[in-house]
Amino acid sequence: MIEVQDLSVSYGQQIALQNASARFMPGQFSAIIGPNGAGKSTLLKTVLGLVDATQGRVVTSDDLRDLRRSSAYVPQQQTLDWAFPVTVWDVAMMGRTARLGWLRWPGRKDRDVVLASLRQTEVDALRERPIQALSGGQRQRVLLARMLAREAQVLLLDEPLTGVDTATGEKIMRLLQEQARAGRTVIMVTHDLEAARRWCDQLLLVNRTVVAQGRPDDVYTPANIECTFSSSHLGHTHA
Ligand code: ADP
Ligand code: MG
Numbered sequence: 431m432i433e434v435q436d437l438s439v440s441y442g443q444q445i446a447l448q449n450a451s452a453r454f455m456p457g458q459f460s461a462i463i464g465p466n467g468a469g470k471s472t473l474l475k476t477v478l479g480l481v482d483a484t485q486g487r488v489v490t491s492d493d494l495r496d497l498r499r500s501s502a503y504v505p506q507q508q509t510l511d512w513a514f515p516v517t518v519w520d521v522a523m524m525g526r527t528a529r530l531g532w533l534r535w536p537g538r539k540d541r542d543v544v545l546a547s548l549r550q551t552e553v554d555a556l557r558e559r560p561i562q563a564l565s566g567g568q569r570q571r572v573l574l575a576r577m578l579a580r581e582a583q584v585l586l587l588d589e590p591l592t593g594v595d596t597a598t599g600e601k602i603m604r605l606l607q608e609q610a611r612a613g614r615t616v617i618m619v620t621h622d623l624e625a626a627r628r629w630c631d632q633l634l635l636v637n638r639t640v641v642a643q644g645r646p647d648d649v650y651t652p653a654n655i656e657c658t659f660s661s662s663h664l665g666h667t668h669a
Contacts, residue, residue, distance in 0.1 A: 431455055432477060432497070432584070432615060434640075437486035439472050446472040449486070450640045454617055454632075456583070459610035461626035462619045464636035465659055470619040471506065473636060474586050477617070478503055502582035504573045506589050512561055518572050519557040522548055525579030547578035550605065566593030574602065585609055587618040591625060603629040623650070 434452040447469040475481040479498045490497045526540040548554040551571040610616045633649040635641040635658040642654045
C-alpha cells in the first residue's frame, strides 16, 4: 500500500500541491485526473522521491526506499530527449540495466525479458530502429516496454495516452489493467476521463489538492468535475 498523507509541495514560491492525501493499493489501477498545472505530475514525482514535500509524507507498508527502487516510472513523453542516438532495443534494455547495478552485463534472462516486453507492446519488429525515427504512438509503446522490462511491483505513468490513436490507447489501457490484475499497483496520470472511467478501479480528481478519490461511479459527479476543473473552487474537498 502507498499512502500520501497531507502532502504539500512547492517549487520556490509556486505552490503545486497543498494538503493532498491519497491511497493506492496493490491490484488497483488508479487514474489521476485534473487540469493542466494541477499538480498531477508533482504527485507522481513526490511518490517516487524525485521531488521533496514541504509538508506531509509518503508512507508505505514496505520500506520507502525499496518501494522507490522497485518502481517503474514512465515520464511524460515530451520531457524526454528523443534525438538521443539509441535504438528501441537499447531503451527497453534500460528497464533492466537500472536493476543490474554496478558492473553487471545484461545476461540471457535480461534479453529474454526485453524481447517479451517489446512483443507485448507490439514494437519488437522495430527493435533495431533509432528512437528518433518513431511516431508518437510507437514511442509511447517503447516506454511501456521499458516499464514492463523492469518487472516492477509499482507502475507510475504520466500521460501514457498522449499522442496515441484510439486503438493503441485501448491496448495500453488493457495492458495496464492486466498489470493491476496481476497484483501490481498501477497509477496513471491522464486527460482521458472516459478511458479512466471505463478501465480504472479508482479515480483521483486533482487540482492543487485531491478533490475527490474513490470508485469511478462515485467520484465522477457533476459537482466533483466542476470543483476540479474550475479554479474558483480550489481547496475544497469532497468525498
Ligand atoms: P500537471 O502535471 O498537473 O500539469 P505539474 O505537477 O507539472 O502539473 O505542475 C504543478 C505546478 O507546479 C504548475 O504550476 C507548474 O508550473 C509548477 N511546476 C512544476 N514543475 C516545476 C518546476 N520544476 N519548477 C517550477 N515550477 C514547477
Ligand atoms: Mg504533468
